[in-house]
Amino acid sequence: MARFDLSDEEWAAIRPHLPKQGRGPQRKDDRTVLNGIFYVLRTGSPWRDLPERYGPRTTVYNRYVRWGERGIWQGIFDVLATECEDALIFIDSSIVKAHRAAAGSKGGSWRKVLDAHAAVAAARFTSP
Template identity: 45%
Template structure:
């Protein structure tokens, strides 16, 4: 086993989720291909520069795109999360935040289609003063491991994506039944302090610790009794919000995630999924 490759134990856990092809000529060894994909994402090199020990770079890229589209990487991540939850190893205090990722110039220029509004949101790229950027909106559990994420352009406000991020939490139960989708508690910063978000969390029966912004506090005090009571805030719980920052720090050790080189949102979503999977492993 070389650096940035799967151990025997990790390979045994992931092998059952790889699709099996029974037609055509024998394909390259799945473990070698998966090791090549992980190595490429960890180092951030171009596909053409992946070492020959992993086989043809065209085969690696083809297999990566195929598994990205058919949900293979997502199935692997959910399976590893389900194993941890069955052991009682998931802390359901969930911290939510986002991080900006600079898009390399090679990430631009993907083919777009559909209406003008659809083209604007294609491939989760946004333009700001710094150029093209993407934003990863992430929910992680109390130990700092990612549960769900979504991608948008870098110019999208954090609070608009909280519902979508929480909707992405889906941890299957090995004993059967519906997957777990609801955390016990959500911790987020002031960027998520809106009436809509608080009402959404109350409606789902999810406890939340989100500080008020200063303008909201001032507006409530100006109204006196009509301003209502301040929302409940647990300072001790809020100190645990930094787990999501530490999670981003670990994810960005994967260089293909820290700088976006992929043109399509499908490919970059797969890159983030694989990085999340490696943190769980």
């Protein structure tokens, strides 16, 4: 088990809240993909530098984005936050990184930062 991988206890808490397998091909192991997502989020490394043990980076990235669009992440966070008093402390302080403008650097108002984040989130990096 790698440093950023889910423990058995963490996996047991998250697994029941994941979406069920739909029609189509069998999807890659959810635990492996989640470990890959958490690796990128915790280390701040680019998706292209994802270690091979987590599977294809496109699979990991696509699962992260699609589950975000479908509200899966929000649902998981909401459930975990209600089940554990310390969950909000973990989510709020351990994995959130602030942009340097958030610290009040020159020209860094919150509105500009939020607008920049919204513009990046709306950008498409692949051809439709």
